[in-house]
Amino acid sequence: MDRILETFILALRGSGVRVSVAESIDAMHVTDLIGYGDRGTLKNALSATLAKTLAEKEIFHLTFDRYFSTDVPFDHTYDIEDGMKGEPDEEIPLVAQMIMSGNIAGLAVAMSQAALSVDITGIQFFTQKGLYVRRLMQQMGLDELNDYIRSLRAEGDDESARIANMLEQGREDLTVRARNFVERQYDLYAGSATEGMMESYLKNARLTNIEQHHYQQIRVIIRKMVKNLRDLHTRRKKGAKRGQLDFKKTMRSNIAYQGLPFDTRWKMKKIDRPKVVVICDVSRSVSTIVRFFLLILYSLNELIEKIDTFIFCSNLAEVSSIFDQYDLEEAIVRLQTGTGLDIWMGRTDYGQSLRDFWEGWSGNLTKKTTVIILGDARSNFGETEVGILKKMQERSKRLIWLNPETPSLWGSGDSEMKRYLPFCHVARECNTLNHLEKVMHALL
Amino acid sequence: MNNFHDEKFSSIEAVQQEFKQAGYICSRQIATTVYLAYHLCKPILVEGPAGVGKTELAKTASLFLGVPLIRLQCYEGLDESKALYEWKYGKQLLYTQLLRDKLDQIIKGENGLDSSIQKLHQYDDIFFSMDFLEPRPLLKAIQEKRGAVLLIDEVDKSDDEFEAFLLEVLSDFQVSIPEVGTIAAVSKPFVFLTSNNTRELSEALKRRCLHLYIPFPDQKLEREIVRIKVPDISERLETQLVAFIHEVRKLDIKKVPSISESIDWARVLMILHVDKLNVDLIHDTLNTFVKFEEDVKMVNEQLRGLAEKALNVT
Numbered sequence: 001m002d003r004i005l006e007t008f009i010l011a012l013r014g015s016g017v018r019v020s021v022a023e024s025i026d027a028m029h030v031t032d033l034i035g036y037g038d039r040g041t042l043k044n045a046l047s048a049t050l051a052k053t054l055a056e057k058e059i060f061h062l063t064f065d066r067y068f069s070t071d072v073p074f075d076h077t078y079d080i081e082d083g084m085k086g087e088p089d090e091e092i093p094l095v096a097q098m099i100m101s102g103n104i105a106g107l108a109v110a111m112s113q114a115a116l117s118v119d120i121t122g123i124q125f126f127t128q129k130g131l132y133v134r135r136l137m138q139q140m141g142l143d144e145l146n147d148y149i150r151s152l153r154a155e156g157d158d159e160s161a162r163i164a165n166m167l168e169q170g171r172e173d174l175t176v177r178a179r180n181f182v183e184r185q186y187d188l189y190a191g192s193a194t195e196g197m198m199e200s201y202l203k204n205a206r207l208t209n210i211e212q213h214h215y216q217q218i219r220v221i222i223r224k225m226v227k228n229l230r231d232l233h234t235r236r237k238k239g240a241k242r243g244q245l246d247f248k249k250t251m252r253s254n255i256a257y258q259g260l261p262f263d264t265r266w267k268m269k270k271i272d273r274p275k276v277v278v279i280c281d282v283s284r285s286v287s288t289i290v291r292f293f294l295l296i297l298y299s300l301n302e303l304i305e306k307i308d309t310f311i312f313c314s315n316l317a318e319v320s321s322i323f324d325q326y327d328l329e330e331a332i333v334r335l336q337t338g339t340g341l342d343i344w345m346g347r348t349d350y351g352q353s354l355r356d357f358w359e360g361w362s363g364n365l366t367k368k369t370t371v372i373i374l375g376d377a378r379s380n381f382g383e384t385e386v387g388i389l390k391k392m393q394e395r396s397k398r399l400i401w402l403n404p405e406t407p408s409l410w411g412s413g414d415s416e417m418k419r420y421l422p423f424c425h426v427a428r429e430c431n432t433l434n435h436l437e438k439v440m441h442a443l444l
Numbered sequence: 445m446n447n448f449h450d451e452k453f454s455s456i457e458a459v460q461q462e463f464k465q466a467g468y469i470c471s472r473q474i475a476t477t478v479y480l481a482y483h484l485c486k487p488i489l490v491e492g493p494a495g496v497g498k499t500e501l502a503k504t505a506s507l508f509l510g511v512p513l514i515r516l517q518c519y520e521g522l523d524e525s526k527a528l529y530e531w532k533y534g535k536q537l538l539y540t541q542l543l544r545d546k547l548d549q550i551i552k553g554e555n556g557l558d559s560s561i562q563k564l565h566q567y568d569d570i571f572f573s574m575d576f577l578e579p580r581p582l583l584k585a586i587q588e589k590r591g592a593v594l595l596i597d598e599v600d601k602s603d604d605e606f607e608a609f610l611l612e613v614l615s616d617f618q619v620s621i622p623e624v625g626t627i628a629a630v631s632k633p634f635v636f637l638t639s640n641n642t643r644e645l646s647e648a649l650k651r652r653c654l655h656l657y658i659p660f661p662d663q664k665l666e667r668e669i670v671r672i673k674v675p676d677i678s679e680r681l682e683t684q685l686v687a688f689i690h691e692v693r694k695l696d697i698k699k700v701p702s703i704s705e706s707i708d709w710a711r712v713l714m715i716l717h718v719d720k721l722n723v724d725l726i727h728d729t730l731n732t733f734v735k736f737e738e739d740v741k742m743v744n745e746q747l748r749g750l751a752e753k754a755l756n757v758t
Contacts, residue, residue, distance in 0.1 A: 022651050026484060033483055034456075034476075041456060044476040052655040054491070227644075255533055 003116070005031055008067050009050070010121050011188040015063045017056045023049055039068065067188060093144035099170030100163070107174065111181060114139035120185045132182045137175065145171060203433045207288050207404075221433060222292065226299040229440050274443060275306045275368045277396070279357065281375030282311045282335060283348040289404050289431060290374055291332050296436055298328050303444055308364055311335055312353035314346040318361065350375070350416065351383030358388045365395040370443060374402045374430070377410070377417040384416045389423045399423065402430035402439060449509055449591075453482045468497070468504035469669045477656040478505065487614050487635035489599075489650065492658035494640055495702020497669075499597060501658075502636035506593035509634065514588075515595045516581040518602035524609060528619055530578045536571050572623035582613055583627070591631040599649075600639040607649055614652050661703065663690055669703060674710040684721040685710055688754035689733065695746070697739040705733035723751045 009024050026049040034045055043064050051060035098106045118135040145167065152164040199221055202214060249265035257263075278297065280290045290311075297307060309320050319341060322331045335341070365371065371392060393399045401424040403410065403417060411418035421427055430439060453459060460475040470478075478501075481488045490498045506513035516527055540547075550567070551560040579587060585594040599607065613619055617629035637653060639645060661669065666686045670677065677685075686706065693700045701709075709732045718725060727747060734740050743750070 018647070020647075020651050026486070026654075029484055030480055033480065040472065041476055044473045045480055047473075048477040048480060048488075048654040048656055052489070052650040052653075054657055057657055252533070255537070259537075 002028070002031070004036070007121055008046075008064075011067050012050060012060065012063055014189045015059050017051055017059050017063075019050055063188070066184070093141050093148050095141045095145050095174075096148050096167055096170075099167055099174070107177070110140055111136065111178065115181070115185070120182065121189050123182070123186050123189055126186065129179075129182050129186055132185075133175070133178050136178045136182065140174070140178075142171075203437075206431045207292055207433070218292065218433070219295075222296055222299070225433070225437055225440075226296060229300060229437070229444065230303060274304055274370050274397075275366070276304055276443070277308045277310070277361075277364055277369050277371045279310045279312065279316070279353075279371065279373045279375075281313070281348060282343075283313050283345075285376055285378070286374065286404055287336050289402075289436075291336060292433070293374055293402070293430075293436060294332055294335070295328065296440060298323060298331075300440065300444070305368075308361070310357060310361070311341075311343060312348075312356070314344040314349050314352065316353040316356035316360075317341055317343045347380045347382075348375075348378060349382045350377065350379040351385040354385040354388040354392075358391070362391075362395070365392060367395075367397055369396045370398045370400065371396045372400045372402065372439075372443070373424075374404075376403055376405050376415065377401075377420055378414050379416050381414050384419055386419055386423065389420055393423045393425070398425045400425065400439070400442070401427040402435075403427065404431040405429070449482070452509065453479060455479075462508050463504055464672070466504045466507045467672055468500060469665060469672060470501070471661070471665060474501065474656065474658065477654055481654050482634065484654070485632050487637055487653045488656050489637045489639065489645070489653035490656045490658060491639050491641055493660065493700070493702065495704045496658045496660060497703055498636075498638040498658060499595065502593055502595040502638075505634060505636070509591070509593065511590055511592050511634075512588065513593045513595060514581050514585045514633070515597060517597045518599050518606070520601060520603060522602050522606055526580055527606070527609075528580050528582045529621060530580065531572070532576050532578050536576055539571065569623070574624065577621070577624070583619055585633040585635075586613075586617060586619060586627060586629040588633065589630050592633045594633040594635045596635065596637045598640060599637045600642045600645060604646070607646055611648055611652065614649070660693060660700075663687065666690075666703060666706065670706055670710050673707045674714060676714055677710055678719045681713065681719050681721065682710070684755050685713070688721065688726065688750065691750045691754045692734070692743060695742060695750075697734070697742055698736045699734075699739065701733040709733045721751075721755055723747060726751055 005024070005027060009019050009027065012019055027046055030045045030049050031042070034041055036042060043061075046064070047057060047060050051057045092100075095107075095110070097103075098110070114136050118132065118139050120132055120136070123129070123132055149164050149167050149171075152160040152167070198217065202218055202221060246265045246267045250261050250263070251259065253263050253265055254261050276297070278294070280286070280294070282290055294309070297304070301307065307320065307323075308318070309323065310316055310318050319335060322334055322341075325331070326334065389399075401417075401420060405415070405417075406429055409415065410421070417427075426442070428435065428439065430436060452462060456472070456475050456479045459479050460470060460472065463470050463475065463478075477488055480486070490501060492498055502515075503513055547564075551563050554560045554563050577583075581594070585592045596610070599610070614635060617632045618626050620626045637649075660666075663686050666689070667682055670682055670686060689701055689706045689709070709729065712729055712732050713721075713725075716725075716729075727744065730740055730743060734743050
C-alpha cells in the first residue's frame, strides 16, 4: 500500500475513527481508481470508504484537511537535486547547499523523507516532541552541517564568515520548521494513545477523586460503556417461552406428515428484563458515585423493565417521578441538591430510611425485583434495622449492596456493613467506572 | 453490473450529468460514491434524514442503468423466507398427489421396502429443485442475467439476525439454499441500502459497504432540485420557497420539512397559480410541509419573522 494512504489511515485511527484492514484495502482501490490529482474528489471518495457514521465523517473532514494541508509536496518522486542551481559540490553537505540556494521545496522533501526513516508515526506523548525534532534534524544531516559551519569559521575570511552566518540562520529556520512539522505529526498521530491512557486511568480511578473537569470525558466513556452493554444484552432478551401456536411454522415443518401436526411449533417470546429498586444514599460521602450509577442505570432503561428510585439521607423519599419530569442530567443534579424533594439532608440514618421504605413501599418488592442499595453503611451509630433488610431480601429476587469503601474498611468505626452483609445476596465494592460496569453486567 | 455499463461510468462528471438527465440532481459526493460503488462492486449504505432522496437515488440508478429495480422493504420480523426464497408448498403437495399413480408405477416392479426406497432415491431432488422455489427479492436480484439494482430499504428496521444474514449476500453476492446448493450471481447487482438511523448498524455490515451520508442540501442545490421537479415554477417563487423552507429547518420542530415536502409545496403553489409568496399564503399552505400540530403552532407563531427573512432574499 502506498505510504501516503497508510499514514493517513494511521492518522485517522489516531483521531478515533475505526478503520479496519478491509476498509484500508478498499481505500487503496479507490486511490488507484481516481488518483491523488483532485483533492475534492479524493476527499469525497475516501470519506465514502473510511468514515462510516456522521460523527466519523466530521472527524474525517478535519483530519483530511489537516493531513493534506502540510506543506510537504505529495510527489515523492521529486528529485532533490532538480532544485539545485549548478552542479552539486561533493565537499559541501547537501543540506547546506539547499539552504544556500534557498531550495525550500527540496528541504521540505528532505524533511518528509527523514520523517519516514525516523518513523515519526510512532510519536505518542508530547514529551517526545523534543526527541523527534532532534532525530529529524540529525537525519537531515545536522552534524555535517555543523561541521561545515565550523570549518568555514576556521577559514576566517569575510566570505566564509558570511556563508557561515547564512547557514546558521538557515539552521535556525530549519529547526523551527522541524518543530512545527513534529507538532503537526503529533496532532495527527498521538491522539489515540493519550486518549486510550486517559480512558483507562479514568475507568480505574476512584470516582470521588476525579476532578470536575473530567466529567465530560467520563460521560463519553459512560456512553461507550452503555452502548457495549446494550449490544451485549439486547440479543439475550429474545429467547424461549411457550406461547401461542405458530401456525405457519407448524405447517411448514409438518409437510412431511401430510400436514398432520405431529410436530408443533410455538411462537416464542420471553420478556426477561429485570425490575430494579434502587435505594441510594445521597450523603456527601457517596453522592458522586450515586450520580454516575444512576446515569448508567437510566441510560440502560430500555433493557430494564422498571426502575424505582429512592434516595435517603436522614429519611427516605421516592424520586422516580423526577426522572419522568426532567431529562437525565438535570434530574441527577436535582437529586444531589435535594431541591424540591421531601428529604432531610442531616445525619445519615440507615435505620430510619429502611423503616421508611418498609412502611411506604414494601409492596414494590416482588420475586422479580432486584434491590440495589448504594451506600457506605455508615449510620452514625444509629439503629441498623437489620430485620427489615432481612425481610427485603426474602421478598426480592436479589439484593445487591454496593459499597464505595474497600472491604477492609467494612465494619470499622460506625460502619455497619458487617451486620448487613449476611442479608445481601451480593455485596461489592464499587467506586470506579469499571466496578459500575461489572455491576451492570451482573444486573442484566 | 459487470462490464455492461462501463461506458456509462466513464467518469464522475458523466454520472452526475446522466443522473441529472434522469431527474435526480446529485452533489459531487453522491456522484463520486456511485462511481466508486460501480467500479469496486460494493454496496452503498445511504444514510440521512427522512426525505432527502435516499430511495430516489436507487430508483434513478435503475433508470440510468436500464435494469430492473428490485426492492426489499425491511421491517421487524423480516426473515429469510420473505427476503430470499420459499418453497412452493402448495405446488409440491399438488404434484405429489397428481403424480401418485406415476410413483406407484415406478416402484411397482420392486419388492420390499428397501429396494422401493432405493428406486425412489433416484428421483429424490425433483420436488426440491428450482421449479419449486419461489424467489424473493434477494434471490431475484442475484438471478437477473443483466444485473439489477437491489434496494434494501430501511435496513435499520430489520432485526440483527437479518442483518447478519445479509452479510453473505452483500460480500459474495451469493446465497446458500441447503437443498439446491449455493447460487452465485450471474451479474452482480448494484445494491443500495438505506437507513434512517433508528439503530446503529453493525460494524460488519458497514465494513462491507461504501458509506454515503446525504444531508439536507444547501439552498442552491435545493433550488435546482425544485426546478427540475416542478419546471413551471418562476424563479422568484422558487428562491423564496427554498429560503423559507431553510428558515423553517433551523427551528426546533418535531419533523423538519424534507426535500420531498418542498417539492410538494411547490406543486401546491403551482396549482394555486402563485408566482410570489406572502405571509397569508404561507399560513394557508403551511400544512403541506409541516405535519405536526405543535410544529404548525410554532411556525405560525414565528411566521412573520421567518417570512421577513426569507422573502427579502430576492
